[in-house]
Amino acid sequence: MNSVATVRSLQQRITEMQPLRIDDRLLPTAPGLRQLLPEGALRRGASYAVLGSQQLALALLAEASSAGSWCGVIGCPAFGAEAAAALGIALDRCVLVPHPGPGALGLAAALSEVLTVVLLRPDAPPRLGEVERFSARLREHGSALVALGDWPRAECxxxxxxxxxxxxxxxxxxxxxxxxxxxxxxxxxxxxxxxxxxxxxxxxxxxxxxxxxxxx
CATH class of the missing domain: 3.30.160 (Double Stranded RNA Binding Domain)
Known part of the structure; x- marks a missing residue:
């Protein structure tokens, strides 16, 4: 997955399989989680930080995934397919990279161009410049980021x-x-x-x- 050619090939395959995006600003979010978010849902172009629970982070992806969106889970070797499916995540539309190596942030940014929601556990605290570039990419492509860990300038x-x-x-x-x-x-x-x-x-x-x- 560290190869640029491999990432580009994956981007192309997902683009071909993913339906055209509806230009809605807010993404489907489980009713039981809407109270947590300032707009009652995940918003395209925004980033969110979750600390202390991978289950909660995955649950934020579930409604969009079950509605047809492609999602990614990067840097989470403890990901459990059965538990994720129980939450509502469609495993056939989920890109899983449990061990991305030191380029996790760059890989997540690249995949955010074709995935609707990306869940990322950063391998190191991101620098502000990296966050700003990632945020610009999210806004450009209408994707959302859920970070497992501290994330500067998170929407929530x-x-x-x-x-x-x-x-x-x-x-x-x-x-x-x-x-x-x-x-x-x-x-x-x-x-x-x-x-x-x-x-x-x-x-x-x-x-x-x-x-x-x-x-x-």
């Missing part, structure tokens, strides 16, 4: 502060529900949210709560 930063599983009885049973405490920081300020996953998918929004953090 989602930080998981606590995680709790439910479902086990006295030494038996299945882990059926996961509850995440998520703090978001964006132009609206800071908020604290509860997001629930049931059976591997994002729970309905009525099961989530929101509390605005007190400003200090």
């Amino acid at each position: 930063t989602l930080r998981v502060s606590a995680s709790r599983w439910r479902g086990l009885g006295r030494g038996h049973g299945l882990l059926e529900e996961r509850e995440l405490a998520v703090q978001t920081l964006d132009r609206r300020g800071a908020k604290q949210h509860i997001v629930r996953f049931t059976g591997g998918t994002v729970a309905d929004p009525e099961t989530s709560t929101v509390r605005r953090l007190a400003h200090r």
Whole structure:
């Protein structure tokens, strides 16, 4: 995947298979996650940072993927196909590069020209100049970035502060529900949210709560 020719070949193949993009500014987003985002959905041309949960980051891609968009997951060797499919990610439209090497940022930027949403775990903290060039590419091609880790000038930063599983009885049973405490920081300020996953998918929004953090 480090070869320029290989990347260009992949770009061409995805372009040929991907349907024409609808010129909508906002991308399909799971109802249970809309509360987390300033516009209630992922926006084309924007970047988002998720800290503390690969499951939450993948869930942000799922609705767009199930609606027909191509997505990419780069630098995530712990990616689980079964769990991703349960979230709603279409594996036949997902480009997976678990070990991109030191060129992860450049590869993600190149693939953002043909993928609708890219999930990237950077191999090193990005420099501001790299972020600005990547952002320009996202705006030009109408793609969105979800970064697993800190990302300067993100539209929204989602930080998981606590995680709790439910479902086990006295030494038996299945882990059926996961509850995440998520703090978001964006132009609206800071908020604290509860997001629930049931059976591997994002729970309905009525099961989530929101509390605005007190400003200090």
